[in-house]
Amino acid sequence: xxxxxxxxxxxxxxxxxxxxxxxxxxxxxxxxxxxxxxxxxxxxxxxxxxxxxxxxxxxxxxxxxxxxxxxxxxxxxxxxx
Amino acid sequence: xxxxxxxxxxxxxxxxxxxxxxxxxxxxxxxxxxxxxxxxxxxxxxxxxxxxxxxxxxxxxxxxxxxxxxxxxxxxxxxxxxxxxxxxxxxxxxxxxxxxxxxxxxxxxxxxxxxxxxxxxxxxxxxxxxxxxxxxxxxxxxxxxxxxxxxxxxxxxxxxxxxxxxxxxxxxxxxxxxxxxxxxxxxxxxxxxxxxxxxxxxxxxxxxxxxxxxxxxxxxxxxxxxxxxxxxxxxxxxxxxxxxxxxxxxxxxxxx
Numbered sequence: 269x270x271x272x273x274x275x276x277x278x279x280x281x282x283x284x285x286x287x288x289x290x291x292x293x294x295x296x297x298x299x300x301x302x303x304x305x306x307x308x309x310x311x312x313x314x315x316x317x318x319x320x321x322x323x324x325x326x327x328x329x330x331x332x333x334x335x336x337x338x339x340x341x342x343x344x345x346x347x348x349x
Numbered sequence: 350x351x352x353x354x355x356x357x358x359x360x361x362x363x364x365x366x367x368x369x370x371x372x373x374x375x376x377x378x379x380x381x382x383x384x385x386x387x388x389x390x391x392x393x394x395x396x397x398x399x400x401x402x403x404x405x406x407x408x409x410x411x412x413x414x415x416x417x418x419x420x421x422x423x424x425x426x427x428x429x430x431x432x433x434x435x436x437x438x439x440x441x442x443x444x445x446x447x448x449x450x451x452x453x454x455x456x457x458x459x460x461x462x463x464x465x466x467x468x469x470x471x472x473x474x475x476x477x478x479x480x481x482x483x484x485x486x487x488x489x490x491x492x493x494x495x496x497x498x499x500x501x502x503x504x505x506x507x508x509x510x511x512x513x514x515x516x517x518x519x520x521x522x523x524x525x526x527x528x529x530x531x532x533x534x535x536x537x538x539x540x541x542x543x544x545x546x547x548x549x550x551x552x553x554x555x556x557x558x559x560x561x562x563x564x565x566x567x568x569x570x571x572x573x574x575x576x577x578x579x580x581x582x583x584x585x586x587x588x589x590x591x592x593x594x595x596x597x598x599x600x601x602x603x604x605x
Binding site: 277291325333340 | 352355357360362364369376380382384578
């Protein structure tokens with residue numbers, strides 16, 4: 269199984285579907301949904317969560333601050349190996 | 350390793366600033382205002398200034414900034430934010446006071462207040478969001494609109510013979526002795542956003558040290574007014590706005 273180093277949590281109800289995070293993501297993790305949220309906006313989704321490196325670029329560019337980013341620390345990853 | 354194992358408090362590297370409220374911003378999708386609000390909130394949080402900061406919001410799209418930033422804020426009449434900030438700073442000198450204005454507010458109706466607050470050298474921070482258009486009222490031409498740029502009131506593009514030239518108020522204010530720091534930044538990409546945050550921090554540090562006015566211009570997008578998608582608007586900004594509004598520090602008294 270591919271080792272996950274990062275993870276994103278997206279508040280889809282807060283998302284307005286501007287797509288800046290999809291553009292900013294260097295690992296092609298994110299994509300826009302086909303469905304809409306309760307306010308009628310498409311929202312961003314983690315299509316390939318296993319590719320996430322936790323760089324937080326998506327969260328930095330998000331104007332509505334709806335992305336939280338987690339990254340596994342180097343030492344804790346080494347422990348598991 | 351499963352995704353759920355990564356999502357825990359100790360692995361968190363980026364989350365919403367506590368200074369930002371839970372209210373959903375009224376800005377259009379992809380608006381630069383959201384990013385700048387976030388940068389200001391993060392800087393105030395990192396510097397521990399939540400109880401000491403007073404913001405002054407303008408008339409324009411950012412008129413409801415007081416709903417989104419969990420700090421003390423005042424609302425000024427159109428263009429008069431630097432005058433209100435002057436009063437607050439003089440009555441409460443230990444507070445960190447900032448104004449947050451757009452190009453219609455600071456460089457059109459409020460040019461006089463801005464210039465005189467800078468000339469008096471009040472130790473405040475002035476944020477100036479320049480998106481080259483009047484976004485709130487429906488995309489009319491602003492003093493900062495680029496030559497040839499189409500807006501609701503210049504449908505054939507801005508003609509300097511008819512409408513005058515766009516102007517760079519940051520360079521003008523840098524000439525004044527009361528101003529200690531003038532910088533122009535943008536929030537069009539991750540790199541730009543990180544640089545802008547450093548500039549915002551520098552401005553707040555100047556205000557704390559009482560060095561004079563710190564003026565931070567953010568070249569911003571108005572994708573609704575420009576009739577573009579947010580991603581296309583950021584690309585357009587880099588290709589068209591930045592050649593006319595070059596980025597970087599214009600004046601920094603601390604370094605000179």
